[in-house]
Amino acid sequence: MVSNGQHFDFVVVGGGTAGNVVAGRLAENPKVSVLVIEAGEGNPENVPDIMTPAKAMDLRGSDYDWAYKTTMVKRDDYERIEKPNTRGKALGGSSSLNYFTWIPGSKGTFDLWEKFGGSEWTWDKLVPYLRKSATYHDDEGLYDPSLKKIGAGGPLPIAHAELLPEMEGFRKALHDAWTSMGQPLTENIYDGEMIGLTHCVDSIYKGRRSNSVLFVRGKPNITILARTHSKQLLVDPKTKHVSGVTTIDAETGKEQTFYADREVILSQGVFESPKLLMLSGIGPKAELAKHNIPLVVDSPNVGQQLFDHPAVPFVLRVKDGFGMDDHLLHDGPLKQASIKAYANGAHAGPLGSGNLEVVGFPRIDSYLEKDPTYVAAKKANGGLDPFCAQGQPHFELDFVSLFGSAFQWHYPTPKVGNYTSVVVDLVRPVSGPGEVTLNSSNPLDQPNINLNFFENELDIIAMREGIRFSYDLLTKGDGFKDLVVAEFPWDMPLDDDKAMRHAVLDRCQTAFHPCGSNRLSKNIQQGVVDPELKVHGVTGLRVIDASIIPEIPDCRIQNSVYMIGEKGADLIKAAHKDLF
């Protein structure tokens, strides 16, 4: 299929979410040749657990998971390291493993990107790219037709989460609880304001996962080399030009080299893209010296400025009939009916659902104002909320309608009962950044990852109050309070600040939105790539993936990553006018 030493116009290293968008867009010119190098499985369409939405949480720790060892918290008074931290290892990358929700984020946060990328990287300029990848479907005509604007022609079919009839009582109870807390409802989180409870849009259509693989299929000018790891970028130490990449076959260990006559695009994601830069001599001088890697460019921010959303998930046992557990998790007639409904290409019923139909974006100012540390921090910030001064939500709250194993990973799935899993996701943390460094110079070794959650006490306070808000909503709010049977599998110490602090540190996990480790910047002191996503200090190389994000979006980030892929592809096209 490919031969050692072969030349292509473009080589995309990492066939993940953004990488495939770039490859697919560049290959729109049939005369352009593109090589995509992907470490994982090349045909995720043939893997039922990847394509069946309700199976998504089973992929954690599977063959398709990079399963990183990760430091979650590293404080003087508390430290915790966990494994596995999930990232997709298959064509499509994390878009082949994620939990589907399609959310753009707030204008206020994107406008903060200007400080790093200039005026082209602001909400108004980015909106067309946030909407370019997808085609929105509302086959039943349930929502405002104007929502077609959020995806009107891209290869990725998206749609509102299917409203499972089994969950009608759950939805109504949640709606009543939310409004009884005086919180707003919204069905338009797509124009820059994102406060309220909303029916969410998913990268699922007709019971199947939509992933970035859809960008590269049916294009004979794209060559996909799967189960192949990158080893090193070819960087000329004198000219500092990047001309290709050396790879290692995952099964045989055979090494090959491929050349890009135009550009190399690095899209290995937030942990592996900085790793490959460092292995290739581009990174912080001291870090490279530790591993005897010859320095090509001293780029101090490579692997730095890593941000993620800390989440604390909790579970409530609800009355029977108000969770999907019997339909999907417990053996019995209801599960059999779900399997039958999905079988033979029908893809119908609960197995075709991501089991997250409603998401809440609250501000919880009144809860935070009760804490003196918060009040002092706000005063010191000129009277502005230190988390969300631009009016963004403090939290994304996900209400998953069963026991969600990926959000309660220290406990086995219970064999009986119905549950609601709640993910309390702090979307504008103020803690300092984490980092990605090298464990060794072996390209097959995992990098060393520190998410650095809760470095700042204010984040602990905010999370504590976000949990209290969520408990008030579900256990005291109209409707839902009548569904709750018990806490499970552990009781939240709501009335004790000290015990809550411990619960936050003990129970926090990644919300799966790491970004920033090669951030966008105006110069090499500020970050790793310039506003055209070119790597500072070399030529012929761009980074296009979640690692370039300079300010974490205030929600889940796949929509932002597709946007970066689309904008990155246009930037490349603009630089090769003879081809595009």
Ligand SMILES: Cc1cc2nc3c(=O)[nH]c(=O)nc-3n(C[C@H](O)[C@H](O)[C@H](O)COP(=O)(O)OP(=O)(O)OC[C@H]3O[C@@H](n4cnc5c(N)ncnc54)[C@H](O)[C@@H]3O)c2cc1C
């Ligand atoms: C479990 C999970 C749930 C999530 N849920 C949601 C959600 O509901 N909504 C949402 O908006 N976002 C969600 N996200 C986040 C979102 O999916 C990711 O932020 C996004 O897909 C990242 O895209 P990327 O292009 O940066 O990296 P990836 O898509 O991860 O792509 C990187 C690619 O590079 C390949 N690669 C890595 N190293 C090498 C190497 N050395 N050699 C060759 N190839 C390599 C990988 O195998 C992968 O294919 C979730 C993520 C996860 C993991």
